[in-house]
Amino acid sequence: MPSTTLPATLPVRGAAPLLGYAALTAALDVYAGNRLQSVDPLALAAVSFTLAAAFFLGLESVRNGPAQALRPLRAHRGDVLAVNLSTAVTWLSMLYALKYLEPAVVNVVGLAIGPVLTVLFGPLLRRGAVVLRAEAVASAGIVLSLAVLVWGSLTGRSGVGGVGAGAALLGLALTVVCGCAVTANVLYSKRLSEAGLGPRAVLSVRFFLTVGVTWAAALLGGPERIGPAALPGAVIAVIGVGLPLYLIQVGIKHTEPITASLLSALSPLFAYLLQLPDRRLSPSPLTLLCVVGITAMVGLGAAARARYGRVPREPGVRPAARESSRR
Template sequence: MSEAAAPASALRRGVMPLLAYAVLTAAMDVYAGNRFEVVSPASLAAVSFTLTMLFFLAVEARRGGVRPRAAVITHRRDIVAINITTAVTWLSTFYALEYLEPAIVNVIGLALGPMIMTLAGPLLRRHSRVMGAEIVVSVAIGMLLAALMWASFSGRSGLGDLSTSDAVLGLLFSLTCAAGSAVNIIYMKRLSDAGCEPGLVLATRFFLMSLVAWILVAFEDGPDLTAALVPGAVVAVIGVGLPIFVLQIGIRHTEPITTSLLVCLSPLFAFALQLADGRLRFSLFTLGGVIGVVVLVAVGVLVRDREPAPGEPAAAGRPAAPEPLVSDEHGGPRP
């Protein structure tokens, strides 16, 4: 095989897993939103993340025995922080899906996370700066997201007429999810820089999430956990385990810019998949807003990709490699 053919072959091997990741994250949003008609977000979270936690603990125990305990001791502050941000991110996601259509929740999580990281980067990480084009893109994304939320308030979204209280709650939970996701990525990066392997982090990051979910279940009036068993197992597979697996495969065979651009497709997949949900109707307004946000996020990724790394001038005719929007340390828009 020629030298030119080898990268092309690797790219082909990486594209399909990344597309699968985008589809799986979209499918999780649509499926969970549908199941909340019969089970509570707390019940679904308790079952799915307990199963997820036990799985990754078993994997790490088989690989390294006492390594999870050692990680908690050595990096306890960051481990505690990522447990908090994981619980905030995922619980707010589930509750947002109870009130808003999946495509809107998905696109808010996709767009606001990078926006927050862009603006907060110089405060949280040294040698990071905000580019003028990124500010313009962020403002435009904010305007489109505001339009999508107006559509939810005015009955033009896929869910039709929503009460003001439901729309407000959905917006607040979606914003919380996006903020939690951005902070999540920062702590993932800190743990990675400290030498923690991705599998080890996954084995220790779901403790608080599971505990809080079970506490919420305990306060519910007659929770039906049997109804949450199958949906919880499905979410554990298509929402956490399988996406992380295919994302790692995709990242191994593609450049960070390719990964970031393909992940941007998730809201479009969510919009397409939610058309099969009888609760939702086709909304041209939602489709236009989602496409606009996806395009702007892609533009932001491309702009950052062409920016030379700090202290390193880009080679002529070849942009410097960016820090990836997603990595093998987390699960993309909603790690």
């Protein structure tokens, strides 16, 4: 029987938007890390997510009508709820972590554990998904680099210097929570994409929970906090919410979740470079070393996935993968 190329996601087509997402996420972390020293995180999130939600829901309603824009709430209730919950947890934990830690560290811990968790849980949430051996090796290397970064943050060797063990532990715990939520977000966004929802359709229904929670909490904390957050919130709505989330949704549509997680993990390299002009921070050789190591692991995993997508093979035959991914 002649060999046949099986339908597959397109890693090259998905790589460009995912790299754009990584760069914008880094810019967000550096900008927000600076602004959050004087602006309430909840007020900032309330403003930025309200603007982003209004834009995407309005755009989808104009193009397809309000009923069609809200249809995913009925047709895919469970996955939409999971995306809303993971979006809220991701952003709130990240914004608070930036008050305590170096942006590059928040970025790397929050995003780079994504490939590891995707290796573990991706095959469980998406039956038939294959995790390649090279991707598993890359994820193991990322775990090692993360362990070194955690040690550096606790011992004052990161860019922010000594912040105290309590603050460092709180910041690290929040970034771990953020990383778990990012992974869930990628997996459930992929499920919605595979169910036929385009990027705009997903974005139009993913912010409702975040908007409700942040406005309730911000107003309880004092309405006077909203004013100072208006301009930074508008900036973050563009560079940190709307555009990067659209890019990652496009990237997810054309790649496997593990590839999306690996390419997103390049963001710490961008964050390290962008944070250099920030006078609050000093260059950290340890952070740079770990970021470079993670970048190398990302390249290994992404290259393996690209080769996997190009290899002609018999229907039903997969290249070598981790044993657990076949169950």
